[in-house]
Amino acid sequence: MKDFRNLKVWEKAHQLALALYPVTASFPRQEVYGLASQIRRAVSSIPSNIAEGCGRDGDREFARFCIIARGSASELEYQLLLARDLKLIQPEDYEELSAQTVEIKRMLTVLVQKLTADCARQPHPQLWLRPPGALGVSSRVRQVRAASSFEFPVFEAIDVA
Secondary structure, three states: OOOOOOOOOOOOOHHHHHHHHHHOOOOHHOOOOOOOOOOOHHHHHHHHHHHHHHHHHHHHHHHHHHHHHHHHHHHHHHHHHHHHHHHOOOHHHHHHHHHHHHHHHHHHHHHHHHHHHHHHOOOOOOOHHHHOOOOEEEEEEEEEEOOOOOOOOOEEEEEEO
């Protein structure tokens, strides 16, 4: 388990969240449950997902939560653009906040690449995808198709006799 507070990307995401709350507080009252709320949810989701990923088991899960955080950053990037175009934030504030968001996205991309590269070097047992006969019991393999009008991939099922 990693301590998320030690990650520079988490710190930057946390600082961005702190910076955006007063900005959204100045939005008109009719935006309290609209764009202001969406921006706050998206910006708080970034450091939250990083923190949650740190508490999960292994680099694969951590990478997955970093990808979710990156998605929230992309969502925030658009919401900031929309707020600027609606004249809810000043253009210079938009430039600064957008640049911080893009930097966080880049940092998350690099972190995900590192985590997935580390995972690729580690063996990953896929217990549910064993070759036929690997269970040590007499078994016969049959082809199974989903009974549907849709075309699903064929997979092997193991009949234990």
